[in-house]
Amino acid sequence: MAHPSRISEELKEFIVKDAPPTVYYVPDFITEAEEEYLLQQVCRAPKPKWTQLSGRRLQNWGGLPHPKGMLAEKLPDWLLTYSQKISALGAFAGKAANHVLVNEYKPEEGIMPHEDGPLYHPTVTTISLGSHTLLDFYTSVNQTQDGVPQTEESRYMLSLLVRRRSLLILQGEMYERYLHGIQGVAADTLTERVVNLSVAGGQVGETLPRGTRVSLTIRHVPKVCRANLLLSRK
Ligand SMILES: O=C(O)CCC(=O)C(=O)O
Numbered sequence: 001m002a003h004p005s006r007i008s009e010e011l012k013e014f015i016v017k018d019a020p021p022t023v024y025y026v027p028d029f030i031t032e033a034e035e036e037y038l039l040q041q042v043c044r045a046p047k048p049k050w051t052q053l054s055g056r057r058l059q060n061w062g063g064l065p066h067p068k069g070m071l072a073e074k075l076p077d078w079l080l081t082y083s084q085k086i087s088a089l090g091a092f093a094g095k096a097a098n099h100v101l102v103n104e105y106k107p108e109e110g111i112m113p114h115e116d117g118p119l120y121h122p123t124v125t126t127i128s129l130g131s132h133t134l135l136d137f138y139t140s141v142n143q144t145q146d147g148v149p150q151t152e153e154s155r156y157m158l159s160l161l162v163r164r165r166s167l168l169i170l171q172g173e174m175y176e177r178y179l180h181g182i183q184g185v186a187a188d189t190l191t192e193r194v195v196n197l198s199v200a201g202g203q204v205g206e207t208l209p210r211g212t213r214v215s216l217t218i219r220h221v222p223k224v225c226r227a228n229l230l231l232s233r234k
């Protein structure tokens with residue numbers, strides 16, 4: 001299926017202006033009924049589909065990204081619907097999303113600051129279910145000044161308040177230049193460093209207790225190989 005090669009006009013109104021290029025934040029991208037449905041589907045996945053990591057557990061759908069190419073597997077219908085919706089917004093420069101990570105975080109769980117790296121088309125799109133979170137951004141370690149090592153605190157740049165049912169799209173500098181992470185805390189206190197407060201609906205000084213959050217991280221892996229191509233070699 002062909003998708004628009006550029007971000008659609010309707011998405012452009014959701015650009016977060018106070019962040020480096022480019023962040024799109026779409027509140028209420030899905031309805032409460034869709035949220036409920038997606039949470040049920042995540043729950044219904046067979047137990048071995050889950051990988052327990054320190055601070056979260058995850059499901060991987062679509063295949064395992066690999067430098068030599070991902071052995072692509074068809075996405076289940078419940079993920080395909082939303083992947084197609086996001087691809088139709090032009091998020092992946094004309095390509096279709098083919099990979100989804102489902103992360104589940106309980107209160108006090110999180111993910112260390114990291115980069116998503118070169119195996120993905122440099123756009124990450126995330127639907128949040130069940131709870132909000134704060135996504136924090138950091139300059140990378142090799143952007144040290146005068147060879148002085150920097151602390152996580154001094155590398156901290158800004159945060160995005162990501163509400164349940166929202167869609168977040170990160171690309172450009174926000175994908176390639178900065179690290180992102182989620183602190184393992186039970187509640188988030190909003191500060192002036194949360195740059196999308198006006199659109200996400202929050203006040204500086206407000207404290208939001210976290211519930212269990214499930215995120216769907218939907219991406220495009222450009223390099224894939226298909227099993228039947230390999231088998232047909234000889
Ligand atoms: O849960 C999220 O929104 C972030 C997940 C993430 O950064 C990742 O899986 O690479």
Ligand SMILES: [Fe+2]
Binds near residue numbers: 114115116180
């Ligand atoms: Fe990530």
